[in-house]
Amino acid sequence: MFEVKAADKPDERRDFPRGHLDAVHLTGLDFAVGTFEPGWRWSESVAPIVGTESCQFAHNGYVVRGRLHIRMDDGTEGEAGPGDVFVCSAGHDAWVEGDEPVVVLDFAGPMAQDYARTTGG
Numbered sequence: 001m002f003e004v005k006a007a008d009k010p011d012e013r014r015d016f017p018r019g020h021l022d023a024v025h026l027t028g029l030d031f032a033v034g035t036f037e038p039g040w041r042w043s044e045s046v047a048p049i050v051g052t053e054s055c056q057f058a059h060n061g062y063v064v065r066g067r068l069h070i071r072m073d074d075g076t077e078g079e080a081g082p083g084d085v086f087v088c089s090a091g092h093d094a095w096v097e098g099d100e101p102v103v104v105l106d107f108a109g110p111m112a113q114d115y116a117r118t119t120g121g
């Protein structure tokens with residue numbers, strides 16, 4: 001089997017305040033490109049859509065642009081910037097640091113399927 005799709009022609013786009021998610025679905029892989037504008041914060045932009053207090057998806061990400069701050073539910077926090085690869089478990093808030101948009105490539109399949117949906121987190 002060989003399958004290829006262009007990330008700039010996603011299968012679907014999910015808009016939310018100050019950002020959007022472009023999802024590409026392949027056999028065995030769901031991939032997403034998240035774009036978050038300055039002022040975006042998960043707890044303000046996505047939580048009202050999904051109805052949870054923190055993001056309940058794990059992320060396997062690569063930051064292309066900008067700086068993303070993440071605070072885990074247990075209080076642990078840190079930042080990821082351009083060129084950083086990160087793994088983040090479910091149970092966190094996140095926000096854009098600074099005045100530059102954040103672009104993240106995320107290879108965590110379930111996240112690409114349901115992030116920012118009323119049935120997801």
